[in-house]
Amino acid sequence: MEPDGVALAEMATGWRGAYVHVPFCARVCPYCDFNVIAGRDDLQARYLTAVLSEIEREPEWSSLDSVAIGGGTPTRLPAGSLATLVEGLRARFGLTEAAEVSLEANPEDWSDEMAAALVAGGFNRVSFGAQSFDPAVLDGLGRLHRPEDIEAGLQSARRSGFGSISLDLIFGTPGESVRSWTESVRRAIALDPDHLSVYALTVERGTALSRAINAGAPAPDEDDQADKYEIARDLLTAAGYVRYEVSNYARPGHACRYNLLTWARGEYLAFGPGAHGHRSGVRYRNIHRIDAYLEAVESGRRPEQGRDELDPWAREQERLMLGLRRTAGVEIGCAGGELENSEWGKRLFAADVLRRVGDRIVVHRPLLGDEAARAVLALAPVDC
Amino acid sequence: MIPLASIRNFSIIAHIDHGKSTLADRMLERTGAMAERDMRAQVLDTMDIERERGITIKAQAVRLEYQGPDGQPMVLNLIDTPGHVDFSYEVSRSLAACEGAVLLVDAAQGVEAQTLANAYLAIEAGLEIIPVINKIDLPAADPDKVAEELASVLGIDPDGMIRVSAKTGDGIDELLDRIVRDVPPPQGDASELRALVFDSYYDSYRGVVCYVRVVDGSLAAGDSLLFSATAERHTAAEVGVLTPVAVPVPRLGPGEVGYLITGVKEIDRIRVGDTISHPQSTNTKPLPGYSEPKPMVFSGMFPSDGEDFERLREALDKLRLNDASLVFEPETSKALGFGFRCGFLGLLHMEIVRERLEREYNLDLVATAPSVAYHVTTTDGTSFEIRSPQDLPDRGRIALLQEPYVRAMIIAPSEYTGTIMELVQARRGSMDHMQYLSPERVELTYNLPLAEVVFDFFDQLKSRTRGYASLDYEPGDYRASDLVKVDVLLNGQPVDAFSAITHQDKAYQYGKQMTERLRRLIPRQLFDVPIQAAIGSRVIARETVKARRKDVIAKCYGGDVSRKRKLLERQKEGKRRMKMVGSVEVPQEAFISALRVDDEQ
Numbered sequence: 001m002e003p004d005g006v007a008l009a010e011m012a013t014g015w016r017g018a019y020v021h022v023p024f025c026a027r028v029c030p031y032c033d034f035n036v037i038a039g040r041d042d043l044q045a046r047y048l049t050a051v052l053s054e055i056e057r058e059p060e061w062s063s064l065d066s067v068a069i070g071g072g073t074p075t076r077l078p079a080g081s082l083a084t085l086v087e088g089l090r091a092r093f094g095l096t097e098a099a100e101v102s103l104e105a106n107p108e109d110w111s112d113e114m115a116a117a118l119v120a121g122g123f124n125r126v127s128f129g130a131q132s133f134d135p136a137v138l139d140g141l142g143r144l145h146r147p148e149d150i151e152a153g154l155q156s157a158r159r160s161g162f163g164s165i166s167l168d169l170i171f172g173t174p175g176e177s178v179r180s181w182t183e184s185v186r187r188a189i190a191l192d193p194d195h196l197s198v199y200a201l202t203v204e205r206g207t208a209l210s211r212a213i214n215a216g217a218p219a220p221d222e223d224d225q226a227d228k229y230e231i232a233r234d235l236l237t238a239a240g241y242v243r244y245e246v247s248n249y250a251r252p253g254h255a256c257r258y259n260l261l262t263w264a265r266g267e268y269l270a271f272g273p274g275a276h277g278h279r280s281g282v283r284y285r286n287i288h289r290i291d292a293y294l295e296a297v298e299s300g301r302r303p304e305q306g307r308d309e310l311d312p313w314a315r316e317q318e319r320l321m322l323g324l325r326r327t328a329g330v331e332i333g334c335a336g337g338e339l340e341n342s343e344w345g346k347r348l349f350a351a352d353v354l355r356r357v358g359d360r361i362v363v364h365r366p367l368l369g370d371e372a373a374r375a376v377l378a379l380a381p382v383d384c
Numbered sequence: 385m386i387p388l389a390s391i392r393n394f395s396i397i398a399h400i401d402h403g404k405s406t407l408a409d410r411m412l413e414r415t416g417a418m419a420e421r422d423m424r425a426q427v428l429d430t431m432d433i434e435r436e437r438g439i440t441i442k443a444q445a446v447r448l449e450y451q452g453p454d455g456q457p458m459v460l461n462l463i464d465t466p467g468h469v470d471f472s473y474e475v476s477r478s479l480a481a482c483e484g485a486v487l488l489v490d491a492a493q494g495v496e497a498q499t500l501a502n503a504y505l506a507i508e509a510g511l512e513i514i515p516v517i518n519k520i521d522l523p524a525a526d527p528d529k530v531a532e533e534l535a536s537v538l539g540i541d542p543d544g545m546i547r548v549s550a551k552t553g554d555g556i557d558e559l560l561d562r563i564v565r566d567v568p569p570p571q572g573d574a575s576e577l578r579a580l581v582f583d584s585y586y587d588s589y590r591g592v593v594c595y596v597r598v599v600d601g602s603l604a605a606g607d608s609l610l611f612s613a614t615a616e617r618h619t620a621a622e623v624g625v626l627t628p629v630a631v632p633v634p635r636l637g638p639g640e641v642g643y644l645i646t647g648v649k650e651i652d653r654i655r656v657g658d659t660i661s662h663p664q665s666t667n668t669k670p671l672p673g674y675s676e677p678k679p680m681v682f683s684g685m686f687p688s689d690g691e692d693f694e695r696l697r698e699a700l701d702k703l704r705l706n707d708a709s710l711v712f713e714p715e716t717s718k719a720l721g722f723g724f725r726c727g728f729l730g731l732l733h734m735e736i737v738r739e740r741l742e743r744e745y746n747l748d749l750v751a752t753a754p755s756v757a758y759h760v761t762t763t764d765g766t767s768f769e770i771r772s773p774q775d776l777p778d779r780g781r782i783a784l785l786q787e788p789y790v791r792a793m794i795i796a797p798s799e800y801t802g803t804i805m806e807l808v809q810a811r812r813g814s815m816d817h818m819q820y821l822s823p824e825r826v827e828l829t830y831n832l833p834l835a836e837v838v839f840d841f842f843d844q845l846k847s848r849t850r851g852y853a854s855l856d857y858e859p860g861d862y863r864a865s866d867l868v869k870v871d872v873l874l875n876g877q878p879v880d881a882f883s884a885i886t887h888q889d890k891a892y893q894y895g896k897q898m899t900e901r902l903r904r905l906i907p908r909q910l911f912d913v914p915i916q917a918a919i920g921s922r923v924i925a926r927e928t929v930k931a932r933r934k935d936v937i938a939k940c941y942g943g944d945v946s947r948k949r950k951l952l953e954r955q956k957e958g959k960r961r962m963k964m965v966g967s968v969e970v971p972q973e974a975f976i977s978a979l980r981v982d983d984e985q
């Protein structure tokens with residue numbers, strides 16, 4: 001199926017997923033504000049036990065179409081532990097025949113042995129945190145791998161039988177030239193991955209990067225990032241990749257299920273500290289701190305930190321807000337009609353940020369997509 | 385009743401910082417009006433802002449008891465005057481209550497613009513001038529040179545000038561003796577009451593307190609009084625003198641100066657310059673010189689936070705209790721919200737009001753660039769005054785547009801003559817005359833549009849003369865000029881707060897400056913936003929705010945939809961607080977910053 005097709009986008013609505021968060025990292029990257037911890041690998045054994053018991057205690061559900069293990073750095077765990085997690089999920093919920101079982105990997109952790117063990121353990125997709133092929137940019141991002149590690153990792157994964165291989169790239173790091181970025185995209189294409197996620201460097205509050213910028217270091221530039229976004233889009237499109245979301249590109253048949261599920265408001269279970277889930281219309285999140293998380297699970301409690309029960313209108317807003325990230329857009333529905341008639345929405349249509357295509361709304365200028373999301377959130381609630 | 389021959393009524397007139405208040409303190413001390421230990425430095429300046437700026441806003445009158453040179457008991461009434469030309473009407477009323485004026489000049493600074501402006505007012509009022517050179521104790525003092533300057537501009541014999549140090553007290557006795565000897569005693573008769581209100585202020589306990597000079601007859605507590613300008617009748621609840629503390633007296637006789645309390649609470653029911661008489665009197669001919677205060681400079685004042693509008697109104701109401709010359713009316717601006725268009729006597733008055741609003745009432749204000757009142761005659765022959773660029777009719781309907789001119793007096797070291805001439809010419813001024821006070825110092829008199837003076841003229845003058853030039857001005861006539869209204873348009877929509885009336889030759893400069901400034905301050909939108917300056921439909925300057933190119937966060941935080949949603953909700957709220965000008969979203973701060981840049985220049 002085409003990665004950006006309506007059929008695939010709509011199909012994902014009914015998928016079920018599971019997300020496992022692995023917080024361990026060798027060190028914390030300066031731009032990262034995910035739930036991560038460095039220097040506590042001694043907690044890995046307790047962590048694994050806790051996640052497995054969390055899985056066992058989760059009420060029954062249907063088989064999973066997607067398993068995603070993210071982080072942090074999942075590859076800080078031994079391949080065997082990662083395989084145990086997949087086995088735990090399979091035993092508790094079952095996996096559908098076409099299930100995508102994916103993990104994020106840091107190139108410097110990768111080895112042929114690890115690859116073989118992961119495939120044997122049921123993984124069929126890997127996403128490498130490549131970020132850039134320029135050593136200076138990698139240093140700026142605080143990454144520990146070298147460009148050669150990416151190439152080696154990808155080839156190893158290919159040889160080992162991963163069915164789908166993805167690269168993550170980050171553009172717009174201060175100091176990165178247009179030439180450096182263009183070269184990174186070219187080298188990524190030359191490796192022929194099945195999928196690419198191409199993200200602009202975002203300055204998150206509370207990160208080392210944000211503190212440095214507040215102290216006077218150069219910040220990412222909007223126009224520079226827009227230029228680089230377009231460079232990547234043009235090169236990737238020319239190489240046969242299909243942009244199916246703001247920042248995601250795939251060859252036919254390789255769109256990421258976990259991504260599609262998220263944007264279709266599909267449901268997924270959450271395991272591990274700080275993981276986020278969506279089940280039975282409720283969005284919930286686990287305890288963030290690993291020590292508190294472990295304590296909760298070990299004392300037999302559900303490690304939930306908070307939950308948002310969504311009313312029908314909030315769900316409708318989410319459907320639009322998330323669905324508009326996709327190239328396929330979103331069925332107009334109730335909130336879409338309200339958006340079309342709102343002042344803010346009209347301005348977005350007038351500025352060609354949004355377009356009406358048949359019974360769907362699509363984002364025509366994806367780089368301005370957050371403005372559309374704000375406009376959706378600003379709508380007055382109606383009974384749908 | 386004090387015999388007329390024993391009374392002397394006098395003022396001290398001086399340029400800012402030439403030591404007027406210190407001299408007054410010294411006189412009070414010397415005459416025993418206050419014990420040294422009770423003295424707060426500069427008693428006559430009661431408001432904090434006056435103290436800090438070294439100026440005196442409201443006149444006060446203090447009664448000094450002094451043994452004259454021949455041992456005779458004398459009553460000297462020291463009537464304080466505001467030092468600045470903005471308050472020239474108030475100065476003139478104070479001077480009308482006197483027979484003499486001490487003209488005080490700093491021995492190091494020499495004659496300055498305000499010295500002369502006030503001296504001319506005193507001479508016009510027929511006062512006996514006693515020239516005094518102050519600060520002779522300063523190392524930089526050059527009293528001989530200053531005496532020559534004074535002699536050359538006022539035609540006074542330099543030998544008769546008294547040299548004092550208000551700081552050390554040197555020469556104070558001689559000065560007091562000279563006041564007794566040279567200032568004529570007041571004239572008047574004891575028949576029917578006529579008294580001049582030369583100042584007033586609002587006291588929250590007593591209501592309006594008037595300062596009065598009795599010209600004829602006497603004013604007693606309990607009298608029924610007729611105020612001629614308002615035709616209102618009030619009863620004298622209390623009369624008294626200031627020593628400097630208020631001491632009630634049964635009556636004030638001819639030539640005497642004191643205060644009057646009637647119980648009236650509204651300051652504008654008592655007019656400075658008004659004449660008081662007894663209702664049954666036949667001698668009700670008003671004393672000369674009363675006029676309504678006339679605002680010269682106008683500015684829109686808006687609270688930075690729209691919620692503060694009511695507080696601003698209350699604060700202005702309160703300030704007006706004490707300042708009848710402050711006028712204001714509500715004004716609505718598309719860019720700045722609700723505020724007031726305020727009229728002031730001059731730039732200093734405007735600054736003082738603004739500072740008091742901010743300091744005493746804790747308001748954060750945005751003020752539009754100061755403007756003046758224009759006279760418009762339309763093609764159908766109607767004439768009227770406009771105080772805001774918004775009120776200017778379409779160009780096609782204007783037959784004649786006139787602007788106020790002032791007569792500006794500048795005194796500076798003569799080496800700066802060239803640079804001052806350049807500045808004044810750039811400001812459309814023309815020279816009236818030029819006079820050397822001494823070989824090193826020159827007095828230049830110009831006619832120039834008030835609108836040019838209110839727009840940072842004084843700052844420019846100061847910076848181009850390294851602070852040595854002094855400036856004073858008095859209102860002149862209205863003259864026809866090639867004036868145009870420049871509008872600033874955002875995506876085709878005019879933004880009222882930035883409209884200005886300027887001279888044809890300056891329209892481009894103004895338009896360019898404003899469009900550039902706004903381009904830097906207005907955030908990028910979903911589309912290109914043109915910012916134009918236009919005269920009518922003719923665009924004279926244009927800038928573009930380029931469209932936003934990227935406004936999207938890449939990640940969805942590993943499925944953390946709630947967090948993304950919360951972030952966007954916050955941003956959405958920020959957007960809601962923006963003002964819409966047509967389809968352009970502008971944060972209020974952008975407009976405020978654009979107007980405030982003036983302050984920094």
